[in-house]
Amino acid sequence: MNSTDRQICTDAWDGPGAGPGAVAPPIYQTSLFAKASFEEFVRQQAAEHENFVYSRGTNPTVAFLEERLALLERGEAAKCFASGMGAIGAVLGGLLRSGDHVLFVNTVYGPTLELAEHLERFGVEHTVLTAPDADVEEHIRDNTALIYVESPGTMLMKVLDLRALTAIARRRGVRTVMDNTWSTPLFQKPLTAGVDLVVHSLTKYIGGHSDVVGGAVVGSSETIREIFYRGHQLFGAAMSAMEAALVLRGLRTLPVRMEQHQRNALAVVDHLLAHPEVDAVHHPHADHGPAADVISSQFSGLSGLLSFELREGTFARVSRFVDALEVFRIGVSWGGYESLVTSPVRPWDDPAGPGLIRLSVGLEDVQSQLDDLDGAFEALSRSTAP
Ligand code: PLP
Numbered sequence: 001m002n003s004t005d006r007q008i009c010t011d012a013w014d015g016p017g018a019g020p021g022a023v024a025p026p027i028y029q030t031s032l033f034a035k036a037s038f039e040e041f042v043r044q045q046a047a048e049h050e051n052f053v054y055s056r057g058t059n060p061t062v063a064f065l066e067e068r069l070a071l072l073e074r075g076e077a078a079k080c081f082a083s084g085m086g087a088i089g090a091v092l093g094g095l096l097r098s099g100d101h102v103l104f105v106n107t108v109y110g111p112t113l114e115l116a117e118h119l120e121r122f123g124v125e126h127t128v129l130t131a132p133d134a135d136v137e138e139h140i141r142d143n144t145a146l147i148y149v150e151s152p153g154t155m156l157m158k159v160l161d162l163r164a165l166t167a168i169a170r171r172r173g174v175r176t177v178m179d180n181t182w183s184t185p186l187f188q189k190p191l192t193a194g195v196d197l198v199v200h201s202l203t204k205y206i207g208g209h210s211d212v213v214g215g216a217v218v219g220s221s222e223t224i225r226e227i228f229y230r231g232h233q234l235f236g237a238a239m240s241a242m243e244a245a246l247v248l249r250g251l252r253t254l255p256v257r258m259e260q261h262q263r264n265a266l267a268v269v270d271h272l273l274a275h276p277e278v279d280a281v282h283h284p285h286a287d288h289g290p291a292a293d294v295i296s297s298q299f300s301g302l303s304g305l306l307s308f309e310l311r312e313g314t315f316a317r318v319s320r321f322v323d324a325l326e327v328f329r330i331g332v333s334w335g336g337y338e339s340l341v342t343s344p345v346r347p348w349d350d351p352a353g354p355g356l357i358r359l360s361v362g363l364e365d366v367q368s369q370l371d372d373l374d375g376a377f378e379a380l381s382r383s384t385a386p
Helices: 003-010 038-046 060-073 084-095 110-122 162-171 221-232 241-252 254-273 292-298 315-324 366-382
Strands: 077-081 101-105 125-129 144-150 175-179 197-201 215-219 278-282 305-310 340-342 355-360
Touching: 003 060, 003 241, 003 254, 060 077, 060 215, 060 241, 077 084, 077 221, 084 110, 084 144, 084 175, 084 197, 084 215, 084 221, 101 110, 110 125, 144 162, 162 175, 215 221, 241 254, 254 278, 254 305, 254 366, 305 315, 315 355, 315 366
Parallel strands: 101 125, 101 144, 144 175, 175 197
Antiparallel strands: 077 215, 197 215, 278 305, 305 355, 340 355
C-alpha cells in the first residue's frame, strides 16, 4: 500500500460549497440543480455527465466519491451505482449489443452469470471458463466483445495472470472488464495491468461497515461517458448522496482496515492449513502452485475473504461446524468489519463432495477468531453424526 493511496482516501472535500471548515463532505440531498439561466440549463444538460443537473445522473457528494475511486484505481473516471450489480448490469447492458459474445473467466459472482444468461434473450451469447488456467485465446470468437474476469474469484480465490490475459485481449481487439472487489484498489490495480474497466461492489471492503449497498465502474473517460449515457442514465441504478457519504466514510479508514483484514486473514489461513480436519485452504497466501509468482508481482496485499474444505464435508458436518461458530456470524456478503461464514454445501448435494466453507475474516481480535474456529472443530470431533 503506498502513501499516495492513503492520501487519496483521506483527502479533504474540494467540491462546491466547501463550507465553514466541515471535515466531512456535505451530503447534497437534492434531486435536481436549478440553473441561473435557460441558456446555462440547456448547455449543462447537453453534457450531463460533467454537470450537476439531476441526481439520477450526477451529484456533488457522489462525484467526490467517484473522483477518489478513479484516482485509487489509476483510471481517468468512475461512475457510482446503487449496487455492485447495478454497476455490472450497466457495463454489460450498456456496452453489449445483440450478436455480441462475452467470455467469462474464473469463478465469477453467481448473479453476474445469471445476468449473462438473461442477456441471451437479447441475442448476447456467452461462454464461461471456470478453470483459471483455461486457454482464453482458444475461446475468443469473431464476435467476442468483452472478456469479463474476477481475480481472485470469490469462492475458490484463484488468481489470473492479468498481464498475459490483457495482452491476448488487446491483440484480438477485445475489451476486458475485471471485478476487483476482493482486492480493493489498495491491494491490486487491474487498469495498470492493461484491464480496460474495473467494477466494484462498494458494499464490501470499501463501504466496510455493512451499512450501505453500492457499486462503481472505473476506466477511461470515454468508456465511462458511454456507460453513463447507456447503462447508468437509462437503467437508473443511481447511488444517492447519503449512500455516497457512507461509502466515503468507509474510504477514510480503508487503508488501516485492509491492513488489519490482511493480518488476521493470514493468521487464520496458517491456522487452518495446520488443522487435521482441513483438506485445503483457498486464499492466495496458501497458493504455492504455478500462480505464486503472479501473486507476488500482481498484489500489494491480500484481503480477508477465504475458503477451506472440511474433511468429509457432509451437510451435517458443515452445519455442525458453522452453527458452533460465534465470532463468525452466518450470513451473505463479506468485507465488513465483522467476521462472517457461509457455505455453498446443500443437503441435496453429493455427500462425498468437498465441504467448502467461506470465511470473511473481520477486524475482531485475531485470537478470538482462532479460538472460535478451534471451538467449532472441537464441536465436530464431539459429534458422532456422519
Ligand atoms: N461482485 C462480487 C465479487 C460480489 O461478491 C458481489 C456481491 O456479493 C457483487 C459483485 C455484487 O455486489 P452488490 O451486492 O453490491 O450488488
